[in-house]
Structure formats: C-alpha cells, structure tokens
Amino acid sequence: MCRNIKTLFNFEPPATHDEIRDAALQFVRKLSGSTKPSKKNEEAFTRAVDRIAEAAHDMLHEMETHQHPRNREEEAAKAKARSALRFA
DSSP: OGGGOOOOSSEESOOOHHHHHHHHHHHHHHHHTOSSOOTTTHHHHHHHHHHHHHHHHHHHHHOOOSSOOEEHHHHHHHHHHHHHHHTO
16 A cells, blocks of 8 residues: 555655645555545544644645755656566
8 A cells, every 4th residue: 555655755846735645545544454444433534644644744845955856757757667677
C-alpha cells in the first residue's frame, strides 16, 4: 500500500490538497491494515486521515530548501524508466 505514497515536497507546482490527502489515506490504510474501515471504525479512520493530511500540509508549506523545484513530468519519466529496468 505505501508504495503509492510519492514525495510531495519541492515540486512546481506545489502538491495539491488532493495529493496530500491521498498520501494521508495511504498512510492510515497501512497503519490500520485495512483499505476500508468497518462502519464502527469509519469515524476514527476519517478523523486520522484528516489530521494527518493537515499535519502534512503544514509541514510541506513550512519546509524550506535551496534546491530548484523538481518538475513532475521529469520525475515521472525517471520513475517509469526505473520501473522498466526493474521489470524488463
């Protein structure tokens, strides 16, 4: 599950709310061991996703770097090339 969490810091344009929330969802799924919580646990699951997304958003917007922002298309192409080598 966590293999789907991508680096979100230092990209131009910056990570969107949806990207941050998706990463938080993957993290909570990994911690809970469940992709879909039971009705009884749904509120706690959703609350955890919301809190983690908020904390991640704050962190990403407060962090600083002297590196130039990365390009999403270039990073995706590099990942695709690595995958092709690995699974050729």
